[in-house]
Amino acid sequence: MRALIQRVTxxxxxxxxxxxxxxxxxVLILICAMQGDTEAQADKLAAKITKLRIFKDDEGRMNRSVADIGGAALVVSQFTLAADTSRGNRPGFSSAAAPELGESLYEYFAxxxxxxxxxxxxxxxxxxxxxxxxxxxxxxxxxDTDA
Known part of the structure; x- marks a missing residue:
């Protein structure tokens, strides 16, 4: 699975x-299920994002997680994170999961x-x-859970 996470107010x-x-x-989480992804990747990604220390502590350092600050998550599906731009000017999305699997993993991740x-x-x-x-x-x- 791929995710683009943005710290937001x-x-x-x-x-x-x-x-x-x-x-x-x-956090705003733009998320895309890729071919071959399973609930295991969604579990891994959710655990990582929940613990990711990207919020400022009292000293202004990124040392707190979304859980630590009592923050929320807006989860938005975005299959375009699977874009392959290696050939030509039109992105290809064949590496994205099929819509049925993508929707299932999106809901599971949330x-x-x-x-x-x-x-x-x-x-x-x-x-x-x-x-x-x-x-x-x-x-x-x-x-990216594959990285």
Whole structure:
């Protein structure tokens, strides 16, 4: 699985002008299931993100996790993280998981974040979404369970 994590002061996702998910301080997680991914990769990624120390401590150092600060997660599916741009100018997405598996792993991942005590809001798999955020720092981190 691939994820792009952004430390945020707030984030929300809208579909057709209606807010479907919104958080205050925490992380916006753009996530993509890849071919061959299983729940084991989702478990690994959720555990890593929950413990990732990207929030400032009292001395201003990145030394606290989203769990430590009582933050939330906005989880948004984004198959374009599977983009292959190695040939030509049009990205290919053949390495992304099939939609059924992708949706299942997306929902499973969000549930695993919640199970670890992180309040979770989500977008809607496969929908045309408008995501807005205030990136804090900015801090943006790429994670890939295959790396």
């Amino acid at each position: 707030q984030a929300r996702v809208e579909i057709e002008g209606a807010t479907v998910g919104e958080i205050g301080p925490g 549930a695993q974040m919640q199970a670890q005590g992180i309040p979770v809001a989500t977008g809607r798999f496969g929908a045309d979404m408008a995501v807005s955020l205030t990136n804090d720092g900015p801090v943006t981190i790429w994670l």
